[in-house]
Amino acid sequence: MNQNTDSILAVVTVNKDKVSGGAPIFFARNEDELVSISVNLSRILDSTVHELEGGTYILVKHG
């Protein structure tokens, strides 16, 4: 409910040049790997997978 407690737990991407920064980043070789890594991470971290533009997913824990 409280939006301030949302946090990005991980970033999964196929575009190495598009991302950098604080959250753990997982690089995938292709779209299939992108999806399977995201699914696994979401189950492990109990978090939601959100899609950004161009083959990048972020995993967010909503507070």
Added chain:
Amino acid sequence: MNAFGWTNQPEYLAVILAGVLAGTISRALLLRIDYRQYPGYPHGYLAHLSLGFISSALGAVAVPAILKPDYTAVTFLALAAQQFREIRNMERRTLESLESTELVKRGLDYIEGIARTFEARNYLVMGTAFATSLAAQFGGFFAAVVTALVALIVSRVFMSGEVIGNICDVVPATLSFKGPILMVDEIGIMNVGLASMRAKIIKDGLAVKIIPRDGNARATIHDIGQRNALAFTAAVILGTKKDVDIPEFTPMARKNPDTGDVGLYILPVEKDMEQLIAAIKLTPVLESARSKPLTAGSVTKKARKKAS
């Protein structure tokens, strides 16, 4: 001070018994109608029935205390008020501590509303008992029965409060995806990344649109606590497929910023649109969410007139 000397007098005993009986019955009936707000644990029932009994006893003995006359004895009513505030705290604390393990949260507004209702119901019970005792003292058995019935009906009508169905229309809506964004008709709900999740949501999800009938209703469902309560009620009645590791299935209500319509999405265990609409319509309008800006508008107009 022997405030309880009158218990030996049979006529007062009958008066008190009438009040206590009416009060306790009224508490039991009021407990029955809040099944939607509260799971109704057996121990909770017992606690509330006992407290209802105590508050009706307090209301009932007030009549002989005044007639005796033992006016100072009436000060125990102040003690009762303190006691009922404690009930409110107790309810709030219980529900708040349960909240952390709820998959679909009630929300603080709902909890506060329930706690306040529980406190207020005890005052109602006390009032019922007092009125019935008074009638029993001055009008006899028949008058007491009539007063008790009237008090029961009044407290039922008075405390059941408004529901969303009174102020809004609820219509079925369709779920779709605009890119990764889940939409309920034209209202964006959230971003769902995985294609498998999107397919599941389209297949199993249900959505309704809640259309406010006027500005007051719009302001009420604008309240986040009220929308939480809607999602919670829907999830209680239809069940939800959400689990700890699939937060995508959280029921959610978001509004159209332009029209004030609210779209609600849920992944129910039982996919039954009629049930969903009924659940939404039966959701109580929370006291903290209820607002009447339209009425306030006339007040500000008056104030403006006065100022000019």
